[in-house]
Amino acid sequence: MKKSAATRLMILQKAFELIYAKGYQTTSIDDIIATTKVTKGAFYYHFKTKDEMGLAIINELLKPQLTAGFIEPLQNNENPLDAIYQLMQHLLLENDFLKVEYGCPAANFTQEMTPWHSDFSLALYEITQLWNTHMIAAIEKGQQNGLVRPDVNAQSVTMFVMSSYWGIRNFGKLENSKTVYLPYLKELKSYLDSLR
Amino acid sequence: MKKSAATRLMILQKAFELIYAKGYQTTSIDDIIATTKVTKGAFYYHFKTKDEMGLAIINELLKPQLTAGFIEPLQNNENPLDAIYQLMQHLLLENDFLKVEYGCPAANFTQEMTPWHSDFSLALYEITQLWNTHMIAAIEKGQQNGLVRPDVNAQSVTMFVMSSYWGIRNFGKLENSKTVYLPYLKELKSYLDSLR
DNA sequence: CAAAAAACATACTAACTAGTATGTTTTTTG
DNA sequence: CAAAAAACATACTAGTTAGTATGTTTTTTG
Numbered sequence: 001m002k003k004s005a006a007t008r009l010m011i012l013q014k015a016f017e018l019i020y021a022k023g024y025q026t027t028s029i030d031d032i033i034a035t036t037k038v039t040k041g042a043f044y045y046h047f048k049t050k051d052e053m054g055l056a057i058i059n060e061l062l063k064p065q066l067t068a069g070f071i072e073p074l075q076n077n078e079n080p081l082d083a084i085y086q087l088m089q090h091l092l093l094e095n096d097f098l099k100v101e102y103g104c105p106a107a108n109f110t111q112e113m114t115p116w117h118s119d120f121s122l123a124l125y126e127i128t129q130l131w132n133t134h135m136i137a138a139i140e141k142g143q144q145n146g147l148v149r150p151d152v153n154a155q156s157v158t159m160f161v162m163s164s165y166w167g168i169r170n171f172g173k174l175e176n177s178k179t180v181y182l183p184y185l186k187e188l189k190s191y192l193d194s195l196r
Numbered sequence: 197m198k199k200s201a202a203t204r205l206m207i208l209q210k211a212f213e214l215i216y217a218k219g220y221q222t223t224s225i226d227d228i229i230a231t232t233k234v235t236k237g238a239f240y241y242h243f244k245t246k247d248e249m250g251l252a253i254i255n256e257l258l259k260p261q262l263t264a265g266f267i268e269p270l271q272n273n274e275n276p277l278d279a280i281y282q283l284m285q286h287l288l289l290e291n292d293f294l295k296v297e298y299g300c301p302a303a304n305f306t307q308e309m310t311p312w313h314s315d316f317s318l319a320l321y322e323i324t325q326l327w328n329t330h331m332i333a334a335i336e337k338g339q340q341n342g343l344v345r346p347d348v349n350a351q352s353v354t355m356f357v358m359s360s361y362w363g364i365r366n367f368g369k370l371e372n373s374k375t376v377y378l379p380y381l382k383e384l385k386s387y388l389d390s391l392r
Numbered sequence: 393c394a395a396a397a398a399a400c401a402t403a404c405t406a407a408c409t410a411g412t413a414t415g416t417t418t419t420t421t422g
Numbered sequence: 423c424a425a426a427a428a429a430c431a432t433a434c435t436a437g438t439t440a441g442t443a444t445g446t447t448t449t450t451t452g
Binding site for chain 1: 418
């Protein structure tokens with residue numbers, strides 16, 4: 001019972017690539033079995049339905065990626081404002097799991113599946129809340145250390161920063177170029193500096 | 197040749213409602229002819245393909261809405277920072293063309309159609325550029341009037357504000373509640389105040 | 393008002409969709 | 423190593439998709 005897990009993971013990864021590129025609805029099971037080279041029987045052995053696979057992508061691929069790539073960097077830096085800026089810069093310009101032309105996987109899923117698929121909404125809500133709470137915590141810790149102005153509302157700042165991130169990812173997608181990221185990052189820096 | 201235009205417009209409006217609610221890919225022609233009560237022959241008399249209709253929605257419905265609801269308010273206020281805040285507040289909390297659970301129509305289209313459908317990308321790029329240039333112009337005019345700090349980069353601010361708007365719309369969609377708009381608006385105000 | 397064109401209606405098609413029924417092969421385990 | 427279970431394979435189905443072929447009705451125009 002080990003090779004099975006490998007097959008399952010391989011399906012999830014390749015399916016994610018397809019869905020990230022083309023969208024969930026427009027990626028068919030036939031697309032997935034064609035690129036994974038597993039048969040339909042194998043696919044449906046591992047996943048009861050397409051939606052079960054979609055949820056597994058969120059919970060088993062995106063969630064770990066979020067922890068490793070979006071949350072831990074916030075905890076490894078004394079100064080949360082520096083950490084947020086460096087995180088965004090890295091995510092937008094250097095991270096090669098994420099592609100400018102495809103936007104943000106979580107934001108894509110949200111836009112496509114919400115509010116109709118309640119199980120998707122819940123799974124997506126959980127991962128965004130995860131990022132949210134850790135960013136708030138980082139900012140509040142920065143306030144205790146005197147690195148962030150005490151009158152700053154950590155929750156509002158987090159909501160503002162996360163929103164701008166989802167938004168700029170969508171603009172990058174529209175323009176199919178990282179160029180739009182530059183004025184965004186410039187202004188993000190100015191904004192974050194105003195919180196010191 | 198007048199009733200024809202009325203039918204066409206009616207199809208566009210009802211199709212928009214469906215697409216805004218469910219997404220473009222998941223709204224079928226059969227859905228559209230069922231709710232509009234026109235037959236398939238009539239539909240394909242007015243639109244050569246589904247995509248032609250989708251583009252007509254962007255160019256003939258969203259574009260005018262953008263001008264009236266997103267751009268003119270920026271021009272009717274002396275102070276661009278006040279104007280931006282009031283615009284956002286109105287769009288998020290009061291405008292009843294836009295629904296929290298469905299997000300931003302332009303952002304939805306962008307996420308769903310870009311980068312694969314180049315004609316959609318172009319149409320969407322045009323309307324976002326329209327908003328973009330007018331917001332930049334408003335800010336720069338504010339700088340000339342001493343209402344905005346001269347060292348502020350109008351282009352970066354605009355990119356930042358527009359991004360945050362698209363992003364918060366997606367969070368509203370995820371949470372299916374305008375509650376998330378409140379901390380967003382709070383921080384938007386703080387941010388805009390820092391530019392005075 | 394009649395001919396022409398515009399506007400709409402019906403019935404169909406071929407391709408694709410998620411999912412299933414029923415197998416065979418491979419792996420695990422006593 | 424044999425029986426059992428897990429993993430995979432093939433062929434099919436019923437429903438849906440965008441789009442078309444071929445009509446009829448309504449409106450416009452000379």
